[in-house]
Amino acid sequence: MKTYLNTSFDKIDEAAKMKSFSDIYQINKRSSIKKWFYGILVISLVILLLPWTQNIRSNGNITTLRQEDRPQEINTIIPGRVVKWFVKEGDFVKKGDTILQLGEVKVEYFDPILLQRTQRQIDAKNQSILAYEGKASTSVTQTEVLRNAMELKLNSVDNKIGQQKLKITSDSADLAAANNALNAYTRQIAAAKVMLDSGVISLIEFEKRRVTYQDAIAKTTSSGNKLNQSKQELLNLRIERNGVVQEYLDKIAKAEGDRFGSISAAASTEAEVLKLENTLANYDARQQLFFITAPQSGQITKAMKAGIGEMVKEGDMIVEIVPQNTKLAVEMFVSPLDLPLINKGQKVTFIFDGFPAIVFSGWPQTSYGTFSGIITAVETSVSPNGKFRVLVAEDKDDRPWPKNLRMGGGSKGIALLKDVPIIYELWRNINGFPPEFYVPETKATTTKK
Template sequence: MELKSYDKIYHIHRKSRVKRWFFFILIGGIITLFLPWTQNIKVKGNVSSLYQSQRPQQLNSPIPGRIIKWNVKNGDYVKKGDTLLQLSEIKDDYLDPMLVQRTEEQVEAKKGVRDYYEAKVGTAKNQLLALNAARDLKLNQVKIKISQLNNKLVGEEAELAATTNELKLSEDQFARQKKMYDDGLVSLTQFQQRSISYQNAIAKKTATENKVAQTRQEILNTQIEQNAVTQDYNEKLSKIEGERFQSLGNIEGSDGDIAKLQNQVANYKARQGLYFIIASQDGQVVQLNKAGIGEVLKDGENIGTIVPTTVDYAVEIYIKPVDLPLVKEGQRVMCIFDGFPAIVFSGWPDSSYGTFAGQVIALENNISPNGLFKALVIEDKNEKRWPPKIKMGTGVQGIAILNDVPIWYELWRNINGFPPDYYEVATAKSTKDEKAK
């Protein structure tokens, strides 16, 4: 009886193909060692925005107040300028409903005071002009009087000289008449007549001298009066000038008070505009942390967050310090977004599925709190577009593409613990420099 199990178990009579398979695998392995392998660095990060204005913005209360009306709820989409909620005042200094109007009335009152002082300055200026004119007139009168007295003095001095000459002549005649009388040549009557003429000449000279002295005294008194007039008018002018400067100072003070009150009016009006919290940009309102009506907000307190609807997405990746020299601006990075399926071949990025190409545009020189260096990656417009459904904060795994090397070199590098080859990115600037050379 022939046993079929024997033929199935024992293959001693069959031809073996192990050797063929061994050489086939060996040759395939050797060929594989010479296949290209793309060196890379694996990094992690998250989705962010290229511009600060497109990142989620906090909604803060600009002033302390009480919530009196909500216009939105969590998840609502709003347009820029839409009113989100309305506040009412809680500070005693701003409770007056007529606060702006009353402050404007204070401004008008201060302007009236300033106008009064300006009118007073104008009046003082007119007074100064009038006093200066009166002083000049008075001084001219005094000068004319002094001139008249000087002329009078000249005439009286001339008269004094004439009386002096006349007295000398009378004195000579009296002396000759006395001698003739003593000699008996003339009568006593003639001698007495000559004596009377001599006494009259003496009296006339004395009277003339008195007139000259009186005129000189009048001149001196008039000069003193001139000085007194100057002093008197200077005092009056100084007093009015002081009042004018005081009014000017009050005008400046009023201008300062007016500016201060106008500033308060502007602040009050601006504060009234802050009772309505509006959306700073188009987006979705999320994370509202205040509920109901009547809750009190502090100055600058966070109310919620608004997430922009239009965002230029970017990826923030974090690089180890040891790998930092291998990453440059313009370097290609393959991104794998959380929630999007991907099949990744580390050494063959072009053969991977579910990866999206990006480009490094910035590297921070300062280390982050997590001990890594941050780089910013944007979408590569020349390759497959990033998925439109990604959201801010989505986790990202990145593969920074380095040099293409054979597989045997990569195995040898890893066995010896060597770092990847240093990678230089050919930028537009360097290309231009090479062409110039």
């Protein structure tokens, strides 16, 4: 038994001398766990005190800075049928290049010489206007002639009236002389009667004087009749003068009415000419609308109509054009909680899909493969997704964006905020507090100025 024990201890001593035995059993060695623990603790404290850049992350899409640079639909203004395609999907076109030719589908525009016929109608109406204007000019001349004729006629009647007045004056003088003679003969016949009664004169002499007295009465009556007749003729001349005035005024009024009628007809015809010219311009513009051209340079995509002879309605989309040489931007959406931290002019770091990058969000200076942008607009109305849209443009002072970016591509945006210690950032995230309010230096400088 003693021999067995000695043999066993000898074997153990021999095993202790082996390398594997010394590596497994650490009984006689000093442990370094405490050193590692304190080292890791110190390093952790140092890391927790390191600065950390707060940020807001958001996914976005590549778009353009100006709305006219975004993909746009090319629509038809008039209905028609497809006659000929000049481009295919994927082709690049310049502004003004013809994309599609349409054909007419409305019966009222089928006339092949519609423009020429409309122009002939306009020419005929213009001739009518000239005729109406000539008629109006003739009416003016006719009015002048009638006025001159009326003046001559009135002068003639006025002369007759003057002559009649002189005749009335003469007849009045004759009547006065006849009355004076009658008065004298009246005295004489009375004296002759007395003398006849006294026997101074004979009956024959008395009869002679009475005959003379009767002649004087007849002459007086005749002179009075002549005067009354002359006055009546004067009245007739005045009536005739009024009739002449009325007659010529009627003729002048008729001529003036014809003139105004011609002017009105010319104006109405001119309105018809303007309407026809408008129609002609519309016909001409419609002819030009059959050729759909590119509004700007770009690439043709999404052709909605394909076959020859296929019908298109008014306002239908034909193709979509993607403009070239656009100023790209990124639209990202920020939650209402982070919106107060976003300001115009603030810098944003991007990671574009398809471009590898190594990102340390808390240390943006150590990131690789990222691109910088500047916030140019922050919308004040909420989007359908419950967030606010932010538009970010390329930062000209930093690394340029890749040339292979395409509209609609994805990106991840990191809006850089305030620098804080890592321990504070951990405490903030644990408690669910928002990041620190931050105002860009450029904006603060501008406000100070």
